[in-house]
Amino acid sequence: MSENLKEDLPTVIKELEKKCKEHPKSVMAFHHLGLVYMKAGRIDEAIQMLDRAIEIDDQSIESMINLGAIYFGQGNLDKAQEMNEKALGVNNESAQAYANLGLIWQQRNDLEKAIASYEKAIQNDPKLASAWMNLTSVLTMKGYDDRAVAAATKGLELEPDSPLGHNNLAVALYFSERFSEAKVHADKAQELGYSVDPNFVSRLQEKLAQ
Template identity: 30%
Template structure:
């Protein structure tokens, strides 16, 4: 919506003809209200990223975190990608959030914003921005893939499938779309269809621990235990605190009757799920751990956390 012009504000205040040149004293109530408004504005500005150009040098300054971020004009998206690569996701978000708010019709800014929010597991905002990007340009495969992955998180499985298939229709090299398809098929109990999709996701995005965790889950269902172990271990190599990797390894070691390893990994999975506030999965891990302890008649002193 276009910004309102200032014309409509011009005649709001017309000074009266006052005999004395000295203005009348301002009421105390007005002073208090004005001071309160200034304080509120300052509080709001602290939490809002600010962006401006030092025009004489063509440098953009983003203020959203502890320190300002200086970016050469025209290279803002490169800076966001570099910050993400360095693991500085909050600072990357400060930059891209400012840009997509300032330029809501710029599809590159909106699309990159969707991707950054998705990588930060802020799925609701990521979905909103991905939908906005697709409205601006329906042919953007990655945005369809992000929509599908977000809808998977919200358990909107038909929508997740539709968006992911659309992404692959536009670009067969979209790993996120294959991953989402594989996860949906796993949830539907269709492991035979899930496995090829997950394998393709692994080929296209071999450094994604989520892909390897889901592959491990598929191999467990097919009772291909050696492959399940290798893929779960790969997930933990990439991300040592991947709760799903520990959960799957615990199940694999339980099947192999390696009781101490099984309990240790299930305990680790429970702790990680609790930290992530995934209480349902934390409960499943706790139940499985107790089952393992009872089955192998382990004593508390036998268990090393």
């Protein structure tokens, strides 16, 4: 697709709609049209196209995962979970599906299941930085401080310029009482444009002043 997709959106949509009409059994045509509808904010149509892709090919994992992402964004956790579990039914090693389930369990406040899902994602794809970063936040919430620091460190190894990664590591280090190191990463997160919680910054400054 065009690098200037945002500017070309109407053209791309028109071309893909034509392709879907000409090739009504093309999974990729419906899948891509669904993704472009997502970018255009045409969510109901995106759902219809991704549903159609899955009807054509009930092994279309990418369509299932993207459809799950739409439902998650709408706050429909049941449907989001259903789609990601369906993807795992096709391929039980899908790291992205496990990572998405981690987010769903986290939203449901079932943190142990969230941890298990993120760890399964990492087991299947150790380079999935987002899974490491999300795992960090849940480990911190559970008070697993050393594990949180290790997970955050790994996430930053994979994405050294991630604002979220630096923020997560700062928080994990804070709870591990490594306050000087925490400040380094909090400052870096702010430098990279992350809105670090002012209350966290204040608490960190108090600890450094003691």
